[in-house]
Amino acid sequence: MQFNSIIRSFLRMPATAEGNSMLFKSGQIFYGKLGKLFSGQYAEIWLGGQKLMAKIEAPLISGKGYWFQVSYSSGEIILKVLDKEHKPFNNNMQPNHSPHLLGLRDTKLHHKFTEFLMVEQLCFTKEEIQQGARFLSSIDDVEMAMQVLKMMNKKQLPFTDRIFKSLYAVSKETTPLSSSIGQLRQLLLAEETVSETAKSLLSLLDDWEMTAKRLEQRVDATTGRDVLLAKIKQSVTRLGLNYEAQLFHNQVEKETIGTLFKPLIVKLVQENSTQMNSSIQEVAEKVLLKMNGQQLLSISNHTIQTQLYEVPIQWGAEMKNLTIQWTGRKTDDGNFDADYCHIIFYLDLENLKSTIVNMQVQNRIVHLLIINDWQEIKEQAQSFIPILQAGLKELNYSLSGVHFKTSDARNKQTREYPFSNKASFDTGVDIRI
Numbered sequence: 001m002q003f004n005s006i007i008r009s010f011l012r013m014p015a016t017a018e019g020n021s022m023l024f025k026s027g028q029i030f031y032g033k034l035g036k037l038f039s040g041q042y043a044e045i046w047l048g049g050q051k052l053m054a055k056i057e058a059p060l061i062s063g064k065g066y067w068f069q070v071s072y073s074s075g076e077i078i079l080k081v082l083d084k085e086h087k088p089f090n091n092n093m094q095p096n097h098s099p100h101l102l103g104l105r106d107t108k109l110h111h112k113f114t115e116f117l118m119v120e121q122l123c124f125t126k127e128e129i130q131q132g133a134r135f136l137s138s139i140d141d142v143e144m145a146m147q148v149l150k151m152m153n154k155k156q157l158p159f160t161d162r163i164f165k166s167l168y169a170v171s172k173e174t175t176p177l178s179s180s181i182g183q184l185r186q187l188l189l190a191e192e193t194v195s196e197t198a199k200s201l202l203s204l205l206d207d208w209e210m211t212a213k214r215l216e217q218r219v220d221a222t223t224g225r226d227v228l229l230a231k232i233k234q235s236v237t238r239l240g241l242n243y244e245a246q247l248f249h250n251q252v253e254k255e256t257i258g259t260l261f262k263p264l265i266v267k268l269v270q271e272n273s274t275q276m277n278s279s280i281q282e283v284a285e286k287v288l289l290k291m292n293g294q295q296l297l298s299i300s301n302h303t304i305q306t307q308l309y310e311v312p313i314q315w316g317a318e319m320k321n322l323t324i325q326w327t328g329r330k331t332d333d334g335n336f337d338a339d340y341c342h343i344i345f346y347l348d349l350e351n352l353k354s355t356i357v358n359m360q361v362q363n364r365i366v367h368l369l370i371i372n373d374w375q376e377i378k379e380q381a382q383s384f385i386p387i388l389q390a391g392l393k394e395l396n397y398s399l400s401g402v403h404f405k406t407s408d409a410r411n412k413q414t415r416e417y418p419f420s421n422k423a424s425f426d427t428g429v430d431i432r433i
Contacts, residue, residue, distance in 0.1 A: 024070045024077065027125045029102060031118040033065045045079065048121040054079045067101050070123075102129045109136060116146045122153050131159045135168075144171055155296075163296060169286065170293025177290060178312035178319035181205070181261075184283045191280070195271060198280075201264045208238055212314030228313075232322065235311050241295065262291055339364050352377070354407070366392055368402040378404040 035044030035051060043056050045068070054077040060066060067082040082101045099110035102117070103126050113133055117124065124132065132149045139145050148167045157163050175183075185205050188198050215230050240260025257263045265288050272281065290310075298307045311322045331337050338361070345357040356371040370377065381402070389399045 024123060025125065026070055026072050027127075028070045028123040029067065029082065029117075029126060029129065030070075030123040031065060031067050031121055034060050034062050037062050043079075047123075052077070057081065067118075102126065104129065104133055109133070109142065112142065113146065120150055122150060124153060128153075128159045135161075135164050139168060141172060144168070147171070151297075157296065162292075166289045166292035167296055168293075169289035170297065173286065173290050175286075176312075176321040177287065177310045178321045180283060180287050180290070181312055182319055184280065184287060187277060187280045187283060191277060195268070195276070197264060197267045197271060200258055201261070201268060204238065204259060204261060204264065208234070209314050209317075231313050231315075232311065235313050235322075236309075239291075239311065241291065241309065262288075265291070356407075361397070364397050365400050366397050367400045370402065370404050371407055372404070373406050 030047055033046040035046050037043050037060075041055050041057070042053060043060065043062075045052050045054055055073075056068075056079045058081045060081065068079040069082055071078045071080060083098075099106055099114045102110075102114060104110040104114065110133060113129075113136060117129070135149065136142055136145050145164075145168060148164060148171060151157075151167065152159060152163065173180075185202065188194055188202055191198070194202075211234055212231055215227050215234075218227065238259075238261055240257075240262040243257060243260055243263055265284055268284050269281070269288050294308050294310060298309070307324070309324050311324060312319045313322050314320075340363065341361045343359040343361070345355075345359070352372055352374055354372070358369040358371065360367045360369075370381070381404070385399075385402055388402075392399050
């Protein structure tokens with residue numbers, strides 16, 4: 001499965017609730033349905049499956065939909081109806097898609113954006129709506145861009161150009177990160193003169209490759225699994241994905257920054273030298289936006305943690321891609337609860353081709369579902385099951401069963417949302433490779 005396809009599914013998943021109550025900022029605008037009416041101009045408003053109590057400034061009709069704008073008075077929510085004529089929407093009428101209500105011009109794009117905000121029942125300030133409209137007018141995939149805006153809203157991210165471009169890039173870019181890094185390396189090697197930053201970057205990539213080769217030469221003294229794990233650890237460390245946070249918390253020496261990939265890419269982009277090949281600048285910017293986008297998707301709250309990374313692994317003379325995504329609750333010490341987890345491996349193997357391994361863990365009991373179209377896979381896999389069972393036992397897990405299906409037998413949920421855990425994201429850990 002291509003990485004951008006995974007991201008698209010991830011963006012379109014229902015947002016995980018950050019809490020049970022809704023918090024509003026003054027000036028936010030949303031489309032909601034009026035519920036029960038109470039004395040003193042109080043009303044029940046339904047928004048995104050949740051309800052709130054607020055004071056309304058106009059006589060409205062219960063059961064109808066309206067555009068509201070939030071304000072506060074003495075700590076109390078006051079809702080202003082944006083449509084001065086108070087024209088409601090019900091099942092027999094078309095909703096008011098007029099962009100003018102949101103401060104937008106009357107264009108096809110703005111009508112589409114207005115309808116999206118209404119259907120999704122998102123809360124945006126007028127400034128965020130106008131900024132979002134500017135973002136939409138600057139790109140080619142409006143549908144994907146609106147999903148990005150929705151995620152920015154749900155995660156309460158600032159509506160800045162850089163954040164939008166990063167999330168949009170990670171969802172649109174089809175080139176694997178490993179390929180982009182290889183392309184950047186070739187472009188730098190082709191230059192007669194490069195900056196000190198570019199030299200440091202090339203040195204890092206050379207050392208990365210040599211270390212991986214040394215690990216492969218140890219295969220006689222260690223298992224292939226240990227070699228792979230060592231390579232993954234090396235890649236995560238050298239990428240420097242979280243170097244900003246580590247630097248902020250004094251968890252990394254400033255001298256070490258120059259030996260990590262991401263800070264060197266940041267520096268290379270910031271240099272923006274007039275002598276630099278424009279292709280180098282373009283590829284470096286693309287790599288940085290994609291890495292930033294993955295980190296933005298990996299924001300977590302106090303109880304639920306979500307991580308999504310594309311990690312290049314040096315394998316022989318080439319770089320391969322490892323895509324990892326997991327979501328789950330934290331234990332009291334801040335780690336994942338590995339007793340209850342849901343793990344999915346997305347693999348594209350040389351002989352078995354497209355393969356999905358769906359692993360569910362309940363109270364350290366493991367159930368495996370393998371999805372593959374090779375007719376003999378069930379028969380050929382039988383000899384490996386006892387080995388798997390013994391390996392899991394060493395880790396204090398027990399195997400309850402291994403089942404096989406073809407890709408046509410995948411359920412609708414898996415096809416539509418390959419990252420989705422229907423039971424609940426706050427009951428375990430999801431890892432996607």
